[in-house]
Amino acid sequence: MSHPDYRMNLRPLGTPRGVSTVAGPHDIGASPGDKKSKNKSTRGKKKSIFETYMFKEDVSEGLKRGTLIQGVLRINPKKFHEAFIPSPDGDRDIFIDGVVARNRALNGDLVVVKLLPEEQWKVVKPENNDKETEAAYESDIPEELCGRHLPQQSLKSYNDSPDVIIEAQFDGSDSEDGHGITQNVLVDDVKKLSVCVSEKGREDGDAPVTKDETTCISQDTRALLEKSLQRSAKVVYILEKKHSRAATGFLKLLADKNSELFRKYALFSPSDHRVPRIYVPLKDCPQDFVARPKDYANTLFICRIVDWKEDCNFALGQLAKSLGQAGEIEPETEGILTEYGVDFSDFSSEVLECLPQGLPWTIPPEEFSKRRDLRKDCIFTIDPSTARDLDDALSCKPLADGNFEVGVHIADVSYFVPEGSDLDKVAAERATSVYLVQKVVPMLPRLLCEELCSLNPMSDKLTFSVIWTLTPEGKILDEWFGRTIICSCTKLSYEHAQSMIESPTEKIPAKELPPISPEHSSEEVHQAVLNLHQIAKQLRQQRFADGALRLDQLKLAFTLDHETGLPQGCHIYEYRDSNKLVEEFMLLANMAVAHKIHRAFPEQALLRRHPPPQTRMLNDLVEFCDQMGLPVDFSSAGALNKSLTQTFGDDKYSLARKEVLTNMCSRPMQMALYFCSGLLQDPAQFRHYALNVPLYTHFTSPIRRFADVLVHRLLAAALGYREQLDMAPDTLQKQADHCNDRRMASKRVQELSTGLFFAVLVKESGPLESEAMVMGVLNQAFDVLVLRYGVQKRIYCNALALRSHHFQKVGKKPELTLVWEPEDMEQEPAQQVITIFSLVEVVLRAESTALKYSAILKRPDTHGHLGPEKEEEEEESDGEPEDSSTS
Secondary structure, eight states: OOOTTGGGGOOOOOOOTTOTTSOOOOSSOOOGGGGGGTTSTTTTSOOOSSOOOOOHHHHHHHHHHTSEEEEEOEEOSSSTTEEEEOOTTSSSOEEEEHHHHHTTOOTTOEEEEEEOOGGGSEEOOTTTTTHHHHTOSOOOOOGGGSOOOOSOOOSSOGGGSOSOOSOOOOOTTOOOSSSOEEEEEEETTEEEEEEEEOOSOGGGTTSOOBOOOOOOOOHHHHHHHHHTEEOBEEEEEEEEOOSOSEEEEEEEOOSOTTSTGGGTEEEEEESSTTSOOEEEEGGGSOTTTTTOGGGGTTEEEEEEEEEOOTTOSSEEEEEEEEEEETTOHHHHHHHHHHHTTOOOSOOOHHHHTTSOOSSSOOOOHHHHHHSEEOTTSOEEEEEOTTOOOOOEEEEEEEOTTSOEEEEEEEEOGGGTSOTTSHHHHHHHHHOBOEEOSSOEEOSSOHIIIIIISSOOTTSEEEEEEEEEEEOTTOOEEEEEEEEEEEEOOEEEEHHHHHHHHHOSSSOOOGGGSOOOOTTSOHHHHHHHHHHHHHHHHHHHHHHHHTTOOOOOOOOEEEEEOTTTOOEEEEEEOOOOHHHHHHHHHHHHHHHHHHHHHHHHOTTTOEEEEBOOOOHHHHHHHHHHHHHTTOOOOOSSHHHHHHHHHHSSOSSHHHHHHHHHHHHHHHTTOOOOEEEEGGGOOOGGGGOBTTTTBSOOOOOSOTTTBHHHHHHHHHHHHHTTSSOOOOOOHHHHHHHHHHHHHHHHHHHHHHHHHHHHHHHHHHHHHOOEEEEEEEEEEOSSEEEEEETTTTEEEEEEGGGSOEEEEEEEEETTEEEEEEEEOOSSTTSOOOEEEEETTOEEEEEEEEOSSTTOEEEEEOOOSSSSOOOTTOOOSOOOOOOOOSSOTTO
16 A cells, blocks of 8 residues: 655654664754745744653652543554543543544553543534444453353454444444544534544544634533533553554655655554554665565564654654565464564573473372372363363262262462472463464473373373362362372363263264273263263353353364465354363362462452443443343343343344344453452452352463462462462562453454464455344444354445445434345346344455455345345354363
């Protein structure tokens, strides 16, 4: 894409701090954009674009007094000039309009903002409710809501999240196709504001919004106006630069060949439009770049921002490396990992020296005297067939009185990770393993992940166990925690366990099962799986009766070509009884450990809370369901779960509607967070909304989550195995915050990896056809959930062979009528009415740009829209999550 007016933005640029080798392009004469202002009084002065940040002391004071507000900055991926921070009171987000007001903060940064005077607040049409912009954020659905996941955990590619999630109510004056909007809001004939937001492209995204003079407002109109205003603010300080300051993108020459800048800098254009353009010293660029820029048009580079001066539109950066061709899986993957700050480097020799050196390693004899020996018990793992890091194993022994002894046995990772060691530090820093479609970036060295700690079959392993005496109904009669030694008798996949559940009375042929150790028979394992399944069903039923919530969303799994690594196909992962079985016992263990460590260390327990949904977005959703006549009860997690499970039938149309609504319900949900119990005063805040329990933690996945390693240490201290943890509550909270940040980054990376593979699949195997259901209707476009693939896309009217299209409100429901050009002149043009929950046929096809694909509506065969009666193939409504719903 050519950018003819680069030079309009070239303001004088300062020398970067700490990069003395780069000559600063100061005082080189006015850049072309400045020539117009020769006669202005500012001539000769360097004009700042951005405000200087406030002093730290003033910021602390302002936050204490409440004159300043802090929050995590969220930039709309579709409209980069719009940004938001959550309102501390859970009300409508606070709006930050434009790059200038954002003051050099990047997506995800923890910022401090100052509210603007009320006359500069954003105007929201009363009926529009700003649902479009406010909902433009990356999906934050916590894993507890969506079950036990495989590594491929994703819904959509980043920039495909639709801007409209809940019904967006626009009239014809708004535009959502990337051109500017101008709106005059008249309330009782008082002209309040005229907002002119430029959206023509990134060049003028920095332009401050122009506002008309405000007239005096009578008291009578104030109440009306408050409904139509959104608090707006500007960034005055960056508390924490959470964004990695790294971006992938493309190199271009500057537009003005005659400028001094042209001889020193190239322009780096990030693929993520939320990152500013960056000046890069030419000496960082490939030697022949200036002579042959076109050779690099499709080369993906990584650039790091090193400075961003107050008087420059663009940041200053250093080129880190060339990744390779855009659109290829490995370069794109490396770019994603770098942008999100994932450390995928090899472990250092200092770290590897912390591991046992004499291999093969065997359990030291003294451990047998310190642990309960369970090696003779029938214990086994159930995991995805591709898993190599096996954290958890299960056992189920029938007792003479008809009850069961059920054990959850977790790899004793903390045994191998000495506190304060280099290994401990790198694990704490990485905080989580990151699962991509094609590989894992591990938190711990492979020797630990895949051998020493992994509960591989037929080898003695150190574990930490929770063992209960349970009735067949799942009632806990007794509970024991302790360090153990196990020897797993077999490694079952979810498919193996599922076939056992589905054939309760038949013996499963040995060739269909993995090897089982000679001490135990396949019948014994089969019976244990059936008993666990029966108890898990009871536990699950009770959990939902007690008010838990689950939002299963469509998740994609890929089949990859062994030689090329390219995706050959994909399917919606089915979440089945075997997944649910494991999930129930992991939840039970996590809850049990949470209570145990909180009782022992009320000030120092590492727990996991899940705040209730954001009030404002929830209210919008309630309103939407009322308008659509959907009987959904949002009063609690349990009530919502009941509505979703009972409102819809099981025909395909009903399942698709449930899918769309589940998707909408995930939007107001907040992230679940690790926290230190000593730093939250109100125990009500400890609660986990989705699970509807007072205390929860993570204990069951220490190979791939550092939080679990800390919880293991706390549990060991609570049981008297070791001294109390030498971590002050605020130190523990800092580590909890870091785990939260890395977990969020890893979730984004997983979503982007799935989006990348799906885009490659569309390019290699497309076009792909599927039924889709409409999620939102605008005046010139509509959003769909593509049912076969679980991706969301926006379909634009101007991309279809239409004679005309017409938008109207029927009652409060938006409706778009499409009039198709007839293929045959003899025919009448077909009309198609698009409303929310319409079922339509779409085609996904690749665009010329690498990894971009678009959705096109298939021309209807008949007049009118495709309704519930048009059924062709079964769709799965359940999703596949990345780790246990405990995750």
